[in-house]
Amino acid sequence: MRIARPRAAKMFAAVLAIGLIATGCASERDDEESGDDGQPFVFGAPGDPASLDPSLASDGETFRVTRQAFETLLDHEPGGTELVGGLAHTWSSNEAGTEWTFELEEGVTFHDGSELTAEVICQNFDRWYNWSGTYQNTTISYYWQTVFGGFAQNESEETPDPNYVGCSAPEELTAVIEVAEPSANYPGGFSLQAFAIHSPDAIEAYEQDEASGEGENITFPGYSQEAGTVAGSGPFEVTDWNKGNGEVTLTAFDDYWGDTEAGVDELVFRTIPEESARRQALQAGDIQGYDLVAPADVTTLEDEGFQVPVRGVFNLLYLGITQESNPALETLEVRQALAHALDRQNIVDAQLPEGGVVATQFMPDTVAGYSEDVTTYDYDPDLARELLAEAGEEDLTLDFCYPTEVTRPYMPAPADIYELLRADLEEVGVTVNPVPLKWNPDYTETTRDGGCNIYLLGWTGDFNDGFNFLGTWFAGYQKEWGFENEELFDLLSQAETEPDEATRVGLYEQVNEAVMDFLPGVPISSSPPSIAFSADVNPPTVSPLTQENFAEVSFK
Incomplete structure (x- = not known):
């Protein structure tokens, strides 16, 4: 059995980590008025996201974006790899490791106004378990098959047997997820962005727009390729995806339930595939941060006054x-x-x-x-x-x-x-x-x-x-x-x-x-990948899992 630390302990760890790491001061963000004057924070990403629905993805560029808008049952401590509560403030399992109980946070509101309940958790997990057709292709359901096995009705002999048994809601804010066999994937798997929780209204809308194709010719559902339908509970909500220009725009969610509210009004992820072009955009002031700094550029950027924190090796x-x-x-x-x-x-x-x-x-x-x-x-x-x-x-x-x-x-x-x-x-x-x-x-x-x-x-x-x-x-x-x-x-x-x-x-x-x-x-x-930020921002705590929370970002 494993029981999580309560959310208060989680937040103490977050504050402590931010205070110890030279990536900005939490008290400045809390106590001083932001100096952004509505300026968007623009981050240079190496690639486009594949989908605005993280359930359909397996790539880091998708998860970098969706992590700001969608939340999972469990999370990781800022700057580390220890599991802490997410939408669930505590969790536990039976001795066999086949029954996982999650006590959910109160007052969680999704971007479309609907409320988080245990029934919503079950609705999400049952949605993935009952996928059929194109959704059973590993291009779309890689993480589900890796962590929970197959589906209610497997359509291919190559699909693994399902390990997911079901989900129940004995209390309004208590969700119980049952699996057939224990696995080292639990409880860590409940922190994966692929299993982020969507609003019940959004899930109903998703059903009107199916993925299609097979093999190498898969077409993602339309709702996942444009803003307007997906709805999570995170500190930002997705408001635009200009695929032609490689930009995803997220806006601060005013009714966010958590303690780490967005420090900027608008967050933009701009795709710039070449590292040298990302560096030049940062130096020119066109962006305020970018990922995967070339080793040869680290000293140059630091000498020019930019912040270049290094993640742990993972x-x-x-x-x-x-x-x-x-x-x-x-x-x-x-x-x-x-x-x-x-x-x-x-x-x-x-x-x-x-x-x-x-x-x-x-x-x-x-x-x-x-x-x-x-x-x-x-x-x-x-x-x-x-x-x-x-x-x-x-x-x-x-x-x-x-x-x-x-x-x-x-x-x-x-x-x-x-x-x-x-x-x-x-x-x-x-x-x-x-x-x-x-x-x-x-x-x-x-x-x-x-x-x-x-x-x-x-x-x-x-x-x-x-x-x-x-x-x-x-x-x-x-x-x-x-x-x-x-x-x-x-x-x-x-x-x-x-x-x-x-x-x-x-x-x-x-x-x-x-x-x-x-x-x-x-x-x-x-290797320990570097990430760069301009001198005028308080950057997020860097994560060895590359799971930065951009709600921590603010302008000095």
């Missing part, structure tokens, strides 16, 4: 290998050769901010379950050539996919990282065919469907449990990896359902060791 960049895409990649010696061919320290030194490290396994050392006893693969091009020769693959040719028009917290310059890795592979005799693909939707869909021999991807943790990293990739067969390893799958399944935390952490260590022996891909690095 991510991983890796070289993915799709074994089914090329018979040679099913040979362990070939995968080992690829690992020994890559000068990963060069990537860290040349491309990542200070504090970046070479990864030895598929999670950063900030997550419990990190093992000190994994097999490691040092940079050794001579050994790589020997392994390729032993495997009879001296003339190996591989399609190498990498994303364009994007920067990610774990991958600040995809094309540059690709070029360095390509040179390493060609040095040991591998012929590399470059396959550049636009990030959204081409790259994510192609890699997920197993359409690349090797590719660059990564992960920023959603919550602090080892399964959120290991389970994301290795809980069962996935096309992007293209392998069957029942021993590994079973070990991870055992870890997922282990109720004792210490035992579960020990199992994660075993999984890390088994993964690095099997070597389905090559972990490259973990």
Whole structure:
């Protein structure tokens, strides 16, 4: 059983964190009149959101926007990874971990005027559980399938069995969610933006506008592509999405129930794909902040008086290998050769901010379950050539996919990282065919469907449990990896359902060791991504989960 701290404790932690971190003073925001004079706060984002409905998304750029308007049952402490209350001020589970009870906050009003009740929580969860047709495609329901399994009526043999059983409301502000099996995804999964709570009136409106298509030709429902229908309970409400100009505008919600009210009247997310263009826009005063600062720009910006706080390390960049895409990649010696061919320290030194490290396994050392006893693969091009020769693959040719028009917290310059890795592979005799693909939707869909021999991807943790990293990739067969390893799958399944935390952490260590022996891909690095703000603003507390709350922003 786990019981949350009450909201008072949550707010004390928030105030303490803001007071300790040099990113603005909470008392200034509370006690002094804002100096914005109606000026919007404009933030430069690396990419467009995919949807204004976070339920349909799996990408960080969507969640950056929707997190300001939609709230979840649970949340994370400002600047950290510890779970605290969100729309629920306390929560608990039965001993088996199959029944989760949430005591909801009073007086929560949605943007359309409707009220939060336990019945509304159930309406949201039952909506996701009863999705059909296009909604069962992982492009739309990735997080639901990852955390709660399948649906009331699965329409594909590849869809997992549902773990969600149902939701009940024994009291007006008490919601009980039942699952079939315990999982390491709970309670952390209840903090995911994909499970943010929508107003009951909005949900009814959503039903009039369906998603369509299948495979790579999916069309999101119209309500999710323009402002006016979606309604959450957050400190901002979405008022406009000018997709042609890559701008989403949010306006402060006057009836916000919480303690952290919006510090600016208007918040704008402006898409600027290139980091250099984002930097120039900040320097010119066109925007007041942007994400994923290039390591080479940090000192320059700081010298010019800009604020450049650094997030904690909670991510991983890796070289993915799709074994089914090329018979040679099913040979362990070939995968080992690829690992020994890559000068990963060069990537860290040349491309990542200070504090970046070479990864030895598929999670950063900030997550419990990190093992000190994994097999490691040092940079050794001579050994790589020997392994390729032993495997009879001296003339190996591989399609190498990498994303364009994007920067990610774990991958600040995809094309540059690709070029360095390509040179390493060609040095040991591998012929590399470059396959550049636009990030959204081409790259994510192609890699997920197993359409690349090797590719660059990564992960920023959603919550602090080892399964959120290991389970994301290795809980069962996935096309992007293209392998069957029942021993590994079973070990991870055992870890997922282990109720004792210490035992579960020990199992994660075993999984890390088994993964690095099997070597389905090559972990490259973990790094602390930077975020920049102008000197005239009080910025939000930066989050290792990249879950900044822009309601904390104000003009000095």
